[in-house]
Amino acid sequence: MVLSDGVSPVLGTLCAYSRAAGAFSEVTADLLQQARHLAAVAIEHHRLKDSLAYQAQHDALTGLPNRILFNTRLERAVQQAEDTHIPAALALIDLDDFKVINDVHGNQVGDEVLQEITRRLLRLTRWSDTLARVGGDEFTVVLPHTHQEEAETILRQMLQSITAPILVGEQELLISASIGISMLTNGAGDVTHLQRHADLAMQSAKTHKAGIAFYQPKMNRQAAERMHLAQYLRRAVELGELELHYQPQVNLVDGTLSGMEALLRWRHPLLGPVAPLRFIPVAEETGLIVPIGEWVLREACRQAAVWRGQGYETLRMAVNVSVLQFERDGFVQMVAQVLEDTGLYPQALELELTESAVMRNVEESARRMKQLRSLGVSLAVDDFGTGYSSLSYLSRLPLNVLKIDRSFVTHLHQDSSALPVVRAIISLAHNLGLTTIAEGIETQQECDLLRELGCHQGQGYLIARPLPALEALPPQKRLFLPREYRQ
Ligand code: C2E
Ligand code: MG
Ligand code: MG
DSSP states (O other), X not given: OEEOOSSSXXXXXXXXOOSSTXXXXXXXXXXXXXXXXXXXXXXXXXXXXXXXXXXXXXXXXXXXXXXXXXXXXXXHHHHHHXXXXXXXXXXXXXXXXXXXXXXXXXXXXXXXXXXXXXXXXXXXXXXXXXXXXXXXXXXXEEESSOOHHHHHHHHHHHHHHHHSOEEETTEEEOOOEEEEEEEEXXXXXXXXXXHHHHHHHHHHHHHTTOSEEEOOTHHHHHHHHHXXXXXXXXXXXXXXXXXXXXXXXXXXXXXXXXXXXXXXXXXXXXXXXXXXXXXXXXXXXXXXXXXXXXXXXXHHHHHHHHHXXXXXXXXXXXXXXXXXXXXXXXHHHHHHHHHHHXXXXXXXXXXXEEXXXXXXXXXXXXXXXXXXXXXXXXXXXXXXXXXXXXXXXHTTSOOOEEEEOHHHHTXXXXXXXXXXXXXXXXXXXXXHTXXXXXXXXXXXXXXXXXXXXXXXXXXXXXXXXXXXXXXXXXOOOOTTSOGGGOO
């Protein structure tokens, strides 16, 4: 008996036999009906088995292979690479901040985005490649018979296809991703190793905002180092190993002190001083930045209240806030509580947020920023110009200050390529009614040019390095002032 369901024909055969000769010589209609019924049951059973097997190996939302099927394909690719001596590539694709899409736009939109990304990625896969979805926002792809350069080209195209705007209903969404790649060459290790390598490379791409990273052996070492740092860091607050240094921010026209930026320092008894750029990412990954950030805020506010009491009445204290802190429920209440506990005048506190922190979810950021502003606190965007700020969003955020990133200030001179950028940032800030602070001023030339361009305030080694509270005030060097002000 042959039945066809339009896609995959299913063949069911019913055999009946009898020991007695001639028993089937007369097949009654009734018997035939029973036989048909039995065959239909058998076919249904077979279909169910097929569909269960399919479901066990595929992802329901996208129809892509899931981790189980992918692992089988990966094992085959590893074997092929060993047999043929032609490498293959394994890539892990992780969507950045996908949770925000789900939280803000709902799971339905999240699902549509995943389906659209799947379609885009499938267009770029060759028939021998396997693309799979292995987690909520994680895809993985194995590219058999592929050398490193070719893998890079394909994966860059995949990255571009993900970052192109996605239209869901009326909304245009922008998604970014981080891709880690490990090459399957002879002796590169078993499947578990390769997957771990791709994962390390993906984390490195994420940390360095590089988009794509190939696994390198040093990443193993770095991962181990980060784990150790995290262990030490866990106890740093209670052991009193953290300290704040303060860097003055001055008015570029008359040199008066306008504020201080609190910068975190960690001195471990064995490791010695650890640079913030090394330990802050670890603190963010582990969530430790939340208690540490609260400690920083409390300590900086306490110090600011002391200085203001000593006669620096207009001094503002700038404190860096990590995105993890900013997005936490209860952040605004925590700030209010710290202000109350330390008795600092709220107008004296300025919170520095990075561009990417604010832009992750503009509506929610704007809401939270308004609450902070209503406490009296002012808000700065740190490292401005390095992220992907959309200018239209910028005007909708209740900001006070733009901090021009050090990378534009370094080597700033009349014919440097950074000059037009700095000029544009300053004019943008003027139009939006924002104060500009240039970071990392190291030379008199940079300082003079920034002043001419109309930048309000500056901060950098030329004026003063970050120093412990007892040495930070008043900033000693007057060199940065225009000639007529120098003593
Ligand atoms: P940032 O907030 O942009 O701070 C400015 C960084 O530039 C500081 O580095 C400062 O020491 C350095 N700097 C200032 N003037 C100059 C200069 O003239 N030349 C050069 N080459 N560098 C200059 P630092 O202290 O190493 O901090 C690095 C980053 O770590 C900070 O960048 C900030 O993003 C983060 N950070 C520091 N303290 C905290 C904190 O308490 N909480 C959080 N979440 N992040 C922090
Ligand atoms: Mg800062
Ligand atoms: Mg900065």
